[in-house]
Amino acid sequence: MAELTVLTGADERDLTRLDEYRAIGGYGALERVRGMTPADVIEQISDASLRGRGGAGFPMGRKLSLVPGPGKRPGPAYVVANADESEPGAFKDREIMRLVPHRFIEGCLIAAHAIQSTNVFIYIRGEYLAEYLVLDAAVEEARAAGVLGDVDVLVHRGAGAYICGEESALLESLEGSRGQPRPRPPFPPVAGLYMQPTLINNVQTIASVPAIIEMGVDRYKELGVESAPGTVVYSLSGNVNRPGNYELPLGTTLRELIFEHGHGVADGRALKAVIPGGSSVPIFTHDQLDVQLDFDAVQAAGSYLGSAAVIVVDDRACMVQLAVRAEKFYMHESCGKCTPCREGTRWLVQLLEKIEAGEGTQADLELVVEVCDRIEGKSLCALGDFAVWCVGSYVEKFRDEFQAHIDLGRCPFGGESSIEDVPAPSDQHTHTAMAEVPA
Amino acid sequence: MSDFVAEVQRLRARYPQGRSAVMGALRLAQERHGGWLPPEALREVADAMELTPAHVQAVATFYDMYNLEPVGRHIVEVCTNLSCALVGAKQVVDAFEEQLGIPPGETSDDGEVTLRLVECAGGCGYAPVVIVDGRYREPTKAEDVPGIVEELRGG
Numbered sequence: 014m015a016e017l018t019v020l021t022g023a024d025e026r027d028l029t030r031l032d033e034y035r036a037i038g039g040y041g042a043l044e045r046v047r048g049m050t051p052a053d054v055i056e057q058i059s060d061a062s063l064r065g066r067g068g069a070g071f072p073m074g075r076k077l078s079l080v081p082g083p084g085k086r087p088g089p090a091y092v093v094a095n096a097d098e099s100e101p102g103a104f105k106d107r108e109i110m111r112l113v114p115h116r117f118i119e120g121c122l123i124a125a126h127a128i129q130s131t132n133v134f135i136y137i138r139g140e141y142l143a144e145y146l147v148l149d150a151a152v153e154e155a156r157a158a159g160v161l162g163d164v165d166v167l168v169h170r171g172a173g174a175y176i177c178g179e180e181s182a183l184l185e186s187l188e189g190s191r192g193q194p195r196p197r198p199p200f201p202p203v204a205g206l207y208m209q210p211t212l213i214n215n216v217q218t219i220a221s222v223p224a225i226i227e228m229g230v231d232r233y234k235e236l237g238v239e240s241a242p243g244t245v246v247y248s249l250s251g252n253v254n255r256p257g258n259y260e261l262p263l264g265t266t267l268r269e270l271i272f273e274h275g276h277g278v279a280d281g282r283a284l285k286a287v288i289p290g291g292s293s294v295p296i297f298t299h300d301q302l303d304v305q306l307d308f309d310a311v312q313a314a315g316s317y318l319g320s321a322a323v324i325v326v327d328d329r330a331c332m333v334q335l336a337v338r339a340e341k342f343y344m345h346e347s348c349g350k351c352t353p354c355r356e357g358t359r360w361l362v363q364l365l366e367k368i369e370a371g372e373g374t375q376a377d378l379e380l381v382v383e384v385c386d387r388i389e390g391k392s393l394c395a396l397g398d399f400a401v402w403c404v405g406s407y408v409e410k411f412r413d414e415f416q417a418h419i420d421l422g423r424c425p426f427g428g429e430s431s432i433e434d435v436p437a438p439s440d441q442h443t444h445t446a447m448a449e450v451p452a
Numbered sequence: 453m454s455d456f457v458a459e460v461q462r463l464r465a466r467y468p469q470g471r472s473a474v475m476g477a478l479r480l481a482q483e484r485h486g487g488w489l490p491p492e493a494l495r496e497v498a499d500a501m502e503l504t505p506a507h508v509q510a511v512a513t514f515y516d517m518y519n520l521e522p523v524g525r526h527i528v529e530v531c532t533n534l535s536c537a538l539v540g541a542k543q544v545v546d547a548f549e550e551q552l553g554i555p556p557g558e559t560s561d562d563g564e565v566t567l568r569l570v571e572c573a574g575g576c577g578y579a580p581v582v583i584v585d586g587r588y589r590e591p592t593k594a595e596d597v598p599g600i601v602e603e604l605r606g607g
Contacts, residue, residue: 173516
């Protein structure tokens with residue numbers, strides 16, 4: 014079995030307990046780091062080439078070095094941990110917080126030392142109640158034992174909004190406003206929480222830091238690939254025999270993940286498509302299984318590793334229905350600030366529903382592609398891009414299936430698709446007036 | 453000072469800027485008002501937070517977990533996002549509809565159970581995901597639904 018760096022030891026011990034975590038050397042990295050200069054800590058994380066596990070793959074060392082030091086900033090600097098995991102397909106941060114909360118807290122404290130901050134905020138999604146209770150208890154246990162030192166750690170609960178996983182929306186939300194993205198620049202390391210320099214990283218990125226210090230940079234870099242060392246927790250779901258979280262080296266192929274670890278496609282069905290990084294990224298077809306799951310390799314193959322959330326789709330699913338369901342999510346979660354995203358997602362849902370109902374024309378299909386083009390890159394944050402990367406890639410890669418809906422005047426699955434008529438929250442009621450696609 | 457106001461003040465004191473506590477204050481208010489936020493609850497939060505009622509309402513309407521209408525004694529939430537949809541979320545929703553006699557988005561006539569659909573709850577590997585009163589039940593198959601409803605009706 015491959016070496017772990019994040020969930021290490023959780024299969025043998027109850028690492029939610031401080032004494033158990035300490036028994037395997039926990040908080041040893043923090044102790045060492047506190048004897049180092051902040052610059053040395055940043056250098057180690059930079060040398061390890063630790064890339065953000067939240068979606069964008071941005072080097073954590075670079076983020077750390079962008080935060081101005083105490084003499085060069087107007088006030089305090091903050092550490093914010095993004096635990097608002099809500100990318101469809103991703104459920105790994107939840108497992109990290111539930112199984113190894115102290116390793117995550119240790120990573121937060123190391124980051125605080127590196128930017129000389131005494132305030133850590135952990136923004137956890139509101140739905141994660143069980144995980145909040147575990148994490149908060151771990152913080153209090155660490156506080157009582159004096160582990161936090163002069164750093165205050167506060168666990169802040171969200172209240173249900175996908176957009177708050179976007180860093181600038183998260184900061185707005187944490188400040189007590191609606192969670193709507195900010196224009197950038199300035200970026201958070203310059204002006205983040207309360208407009209002060211802020212380091213913001215995903216749970217798994219932060220939880221990877223103690224291992225770098227413990228193992229040393231050289232040994233850490235033996236794991237994974239050169240452009241992205243280390244391990245990552247892949248979340249595997251959908252039509253697969255053994256869904257779940259699998260911590261493996263970066264660069265593991267889709268084939269290994271799905272067929273070795275996931276024991277293949279469920280119910281003896283054929284693989285139709287795979288979403289490699291959460292619902293927001295372009296989809297892969299069944300013949301792309303040899304793509305290595307690391308940031309650069311997935312991008313070279315036309316998609317993104319994103320949050321390493323792999324969704325397996327078998328041959329029973331209608332791609333137009335999948336597109337409708339995916340787009341309803343983005344319509345529901347669009348914060349409403351930017352017109353292309355707010356209105357465009359509504360248009361896409363209406364057009365796709367029309368095509369699925371067998372009432373779509375050739376012009377409607379062309380309009381789907383055109384609307385995608387008019388959303389992408391035209392909003393403040395990436396949610397608009399996500400809303401078109403998914404649907405746009407389904408149209409591109411399964412064009413024949415979309416075309417068949419138009420040519421036949423009905424869904425070619427004839428009511429037998431595995432996701433037939435699946436309802437979405439946006440079907441329950443609408444709070445806002447809907448823009449209609451002009452006839 | 454009421455218990456609520458005192459609790460909100462404690463919450464505000466934990467942040468460098470007190471207004472960050474508005475989400476926690478809304479959660480507290482919702483718990484005290486039977487699981488939802490009537491207009492007077494929003495006013496109480498605004499007063500305790502020293503924010504305008506308009507700001508508090510703006511925040512409350514933004515997030516899915518603040519209920520702006522009355523809810524049942526129990527809340528059943530079914531995720532129907534991609535991973536859950538692919539493994540039978542529709543059948544789970546149908547089973548709840550049948551057992552409770554209400555469509556998603558509504559509360560049973562006796563005021564006991566609210567049924568609603570939610571977007572990805574982060575349990576994709578243990579799908580389909582159902583959340584009962586904040587507690588995840590993973591996976592929940594359609595055949596598990598009568599037992600859950602019986603439990604809720606009895607408890």
